[in-house]
Amino acid sequence: MTTHREPLSSVLETIGETPLVRVQASPDEVPVYAKLESFNPGASIKDRIGKHMLERMLERGDVDPGGTIIEPTAGNTGIGIAVAAGQLDLEAVFVVPERFSVEKQQLMRALGAEVINTPSEDGMGYAIERAHELASELDNAAVPQQFKNPLNKEAHYEHTGPEVHEALDGEVGAVVAGTGTGGTLMGMAEFLREQHPDTYVGAVEPEGSTYREFFGEEIAEGEYKTEGIGTHDIETNVLFDPEIVDEIHTIADEDTHAEMQRLAAEEGQLVASSAAANSLAAIDVAERIRDGEIDAPYDSVVTVFPDSSERYLSKGVYRSFEEWEG
Ligand code: PMP
Numbered sequence: 026m027t028t029h030r031e032p033l034s035s036v037l038e039t040i041g042e043t044p045l046v047r048v049q050a051s052p053d054e055v056p057v058y059a060k061l062e063s064f065n066p067g068a069s070i071k072d073r074i075g076k077h078m079l080e081r082m083l084e085r086g087d088v089d090p091g092g093t094i095i096e097p098t099a100g101n102t103g104i105g106i107a108v109a110a111g112q113l114d115l116e117a118v119f120v121v122p123e124r125f126s127v128e129k130q131q132l133m134r135a136l137g138a139e140v141i142n143t144p145s146e147d148g149m150g151y152a153i154e155r156a157h158e159l160a161s162e163l164d165n166a167a168v169p170q171q172f173k174n175p176l177n178k179e180a181h182y183e184h185t186g187p188e189v190h191e192a193l194d195g196e197v198g199a200v201v202a203g204t205g206t207g208g209t210l211m212g213m214a215e216f217l218r219e220q221h222p223d224t225y226v227g228a229v230e231p232e233g234s235t236y237r238e239f240f241g242e243e244i245a246e247g248e249y250k251t252e253g254i255g256t257h258d259i260e261t262n263v264l265f266d267p268e269i270v271d272e273i274h275t276i277a278d279e280d281t282h283a284e285m286q287r288l289a290a291e292e293g294q295l296v297a298s299s300a301a302a303n304s305l306a307a308i309d310v311a312e313r314i315r316d317g318e319i320d321a322p323y324d325s326v327v328t329v330f331p332d333s334s335e336r337y338l339s340k341g342v343y344r345s346f347e348e349w350e351g
Pocket residue numbers: 101102203204205206207208209210252253254297299300331332
């Protein structure tokens with residue numbers, strides 16, 4: 026277990042055991058608690074999978090010390106992998122579509138990684154292809170591929186889920202979280218359902234994302250500004266298991282933007298857009314548990330605040346909705 030009360034030898038030891046803080050706008054009868062993942066050294070939830078995937082891949086011999094990790098990533102995962110790679114004697118190379126925030130790319134480079142940009146219009150699919158091509162040209166290289174890698178989900182099954190369970194003395198009524206790869210929600214949900222099979226599980230996506238297609242709905246795909254969650258092609262979301270999900274919460278960018286500003290102004294929470302979407306969905310679930318519309322085994326809801334708004338200041342997150350570039 027991480028302890029912040031004694032000297033540590035590496036930032037890797039500070040990953041996880043993040044604070045669990047009440048969302049003050051949630052109902053008294055059914056509080057929402059959020060894991061503040063910006064407390065990780067790379068300042069996002071993805072430090073957890075960076076450490077977990079690389080440590081396990083080294084143990085299994087997928088890659089040996091001195092080797093190269095290549096990942097197609099929109100950013101936070103790159104930072105998480107770069108933090109871990111630097112401490113585990115691995116090189117890191119990231120293939121990043123241009124449209125993602127420049128702050129993240131600067132941080133990856135500062136951590137010693139190489140960043141290769143691909144055109145935004147070619148999307149994540151092309152970035153994935155390039156990463157595999159690059160890996161095949163090198164000896165001793167591996168592509169963790171967070172979208173497909175069960176170790177992504179396992180990091181949350183082994184750590185994030187148990188941490189909230191322990192902090193709430195086992196009384197977790199619902200888990201509600203945004204899904205990009207789905208690793209966070211799937212890992213936490215699988216662990217929490219094992220503790221109590223009736224735990225409510227809510228997935229969060231921005232309007233314009235097509236996760237509802239997993240439930241047979243026809244969805245008009247659209248652009249959205251909320252960063253880090255949602256999908257435009259559910260075939261890439263192989264970790265997402267609709268069987269374990271009670272409901273998908275689709276949140277409009279305008280509402281997310283207002284909640285991001287409210288969380289800062291009223292709750293001192295400098296969190297980014299995916300956290301704000303999670304907050305709205307989790308509060309909604311809490312109110313419905315209070316009103317008897319959702320049956321949950323306990324009167325509490327947990328969510329995650331994956332990263333900090335500071336990472337997106339250049340995109341105007343605290344300006345007007347129209348000025349927010351997303
Ligand atoms: N929020 C942010 C800011 C992210 O970068 C991500 C990862 N894409 C998520 C939420 C979603 O996490 P996951 O990939 O585990 O579903």
